[in-house]
Amino acid sequence: MSTHATQEQEGAEVDAGDSKPHSPHQDRRLQEKATREEQSQRESDERTREREETVEIKVFRYDPEVAEKQEPRFDTFHVPFEKGMTVLDAVMYARDHYDSSLTFRHSCRQAICGSDAFFINGRQRLGCQTQIAELDTPVRIEPLPHQEVVKDLVVDMDSFYEQMEAVEPYFQTNDLPEGDLDEQRQSRENREKIKMGTRCIWCASCMSSCNIAAGDDQYLGPAPISMAYRFAMDEREGEDIQDHRLRIIEQEHGVWRCQTQFSCTNVCPKDIPLTEHIQELKREAVKKNLKFW
């Protein structure tokens, strides 16, 4: 999967009978390059012959509509291994070459859209961010635990989105500057403080890893609370809004449910210190003398 512009352009130059004479220096380089290309092609062929390496992946399958998939099962695929291959590359290969019904969400391939959180070898990870070479084989790929499976690796995200939206995840202030071109000021320190909280990509890995969330479906959960943290700590919102936000997260199914097991922090693909955010909100709530459960 790379451009072939190099060879293409070379071919093009030859076709045109070459418009510009090469310097001896350039000729030598082109010569060297041709030799190198030959050699690297030879080496690559040898490698392919020697290795013929494949990686074995076991993928969870389920489809409520298809008779043979109504009972969940694992399918095994052998995918040709390439250096740098990710788990997402492997399932895409399996889908495109072996079974087009193999179903999973994915989009950006660069850990920013948050679509492809799977349970890979027993841990929540993004498929695109996980190198096959770093995993024990066969690689076991399952949908995120604690969420209803829609089909294969696709889980129902609705309850996650509802929890995210339950914390009023939008900026609020009573004190905007007058002019349309006047920005609110924010210190670098304050921006730094909320930075990690703003990195959330809504992948739901944390929610899936959290035992408390598994047992209490009303628990706001790590990502929503961290989202609340990102706003509650944003100095641009002002104190009255902060009070309002703390009331939302200190409710019965809010921050006090967290038992600081750090599983959310451990699995977060963006390294957000979720547990710390939750702890800090607990401290803020205590400082404000809000009742706690």
Add this chain to the structure above:
Amino acid sequence: MHEHDVLVVGAGGAGLRAAIAAHEEGADVAIVTKLHPVRSHTGAAEGGINAALRDGDSWQDHAYDTMKGSDYLGDAPAIETLCQDSPEETIQLEHWGMPFSREDDGRVSQRPFGGLSFPRTTYAGAETGHHLLHTLYQQVVKRGIQVYDEWYVSRLAVTEDPDPEKRECHGIVAFDVQTGEVAGFRARKGVVLATGGPGQVFDHTTNAVSCTGDGPAMAYRAGVPMEDMEFIQFHPTTLPSTGVLISEGVRGEGGILYNDIGERFMFEHGYASNDGELASRDVVARAELTEVNEGRGVDDEYVHLDMRHLGEERIIDRLENILHLAGDFEGVDGLVEPMPVKPGQHYAMGGIETDENGETLVSGLYAVGECACVSVHGSNRLGGNALPELIVFGARAGRHAAGTDLGEAIIETGRTEDTEIGEVDTPVAPGAIHAGDTDEDAVADGGDPRGEGAGVIPEPNEVVERALEAENRRIDHLMEKDEGVQQAELRAKLQKTMTQNVNVFRTEAGLKQALRDIREVREQYQDVYVDDPSRTFNTDLQQTIEMRNLIDTAEAITLGALARDEFRGAHWRQEYQERRDEKWLKHTLLSWNDGTPELWYKPVILEGEDKTYEPKVRSY
């Protein structure tokens, strides 16, 4: 049937901004998107938002830079609108809480970017798009705007009229990816397409898997022209193995490009003796490939981008995300070694022809963002100009679709007295396989192929119903077949020929080969089938429909590239090494013309509000 005033298709930056604007004007607006909004590819934008916010800068300077960057193929009214509206729209994002990077005095940070005469790229780390996307989605949540997420829009409901300019768009047809339900959506006031780029026509691209040119292809088949499709931006700094983008911000902060023998080639080989690494993207991309082709590439494939000298503190402060990307996707630690980079497909300057209110020539149909061509970017987009386009034209289209008077647009869509018919010598016929007959493939989406009720203007609801029936027929047809060819094979074939033949360096022979290959893929597509029998989350079906859009988009790109016998901006032709202003100060337009594509041209508008932009030699 679902019914709303305004329907926005796609939920990236442009779509979300359009929805918010329409909602603020009091419209009942809904967003229909094949992803959940936060999954949209705007989130992958890194660099920033160009906006003339500071003393010493002005919208006029921003407009001049943009016109120059476009290689004089942008339309002045569009460019000036962008540059005038960007400051307010950018500060609007700040007022909605977007976490911009900050200066010591608490104001938002700006940095230098390629092709800019002032450091006006307003940024939030190296993840500006992520923050823009999330900030806008937060405002959608706040307003309670309805979102049909994971609904794939596969057809527009447009009236049938021999003259596309008399057609009206009354809605869309979409299917719920999760359940397979196909439904009609009536739009009482307007449909806004905001479907993003077509990067998946190439195999080495920074674009997401979902960037499949759905909007342009659907609009095109409904009679709306595609404009300037040949202009594809290849970003100079993508990771070689995956195409993941390394922001121009790295060079903006002082990152340096080296070839295999340690030469700072942008200067030492004279590609851009003044601006060096910060020349326009097309200039840097060609320079890199020339280095590689002349034997000075690293591993004969790429060059090095070095930011180590910036120091850990500055890198972490402003470019931290780049460290993660280089580490996760290339296994390189940007703090201790240079990063390998090479050009990769990044952005489509062309798209659906619109005016500066986002309107297309089909009444009630709008397009904004990367899927549209206003035209702001002309033949080459400057870094930092995509995000302001989303918010400026997203807001305008949303307001206009909701019924707000924005004044008459200066840019005229469709054919005018200045229109010139184009000709291009193609090795195979482009367009529909059975053009001219009643094959469904050839009619405008939503039209009645049998011509029943000709002369009677159907009720809007009926137009949507007919489109729904047509879409159900197509889906049933794809699902019922149980043998043939699968879309993955066709997609790979199409991507391969586009990457080989319609890349940074283009030749007549290569472009013709691409057209032959595209034709072959189009013929094979007649035998395409969906293997997955399930209606539940059938991504096989979705990708098969997307594949049709990729074919039409790829063909439009290649036809434009073959027709344009000059070198301008991102479009380099081996046989024509000069910009030819006497012939080519005009936009390429391609109409589907019921299956027999027609090429035509309209002049570039260089007359601005207060001055006319005179084409100059573009040097950096």
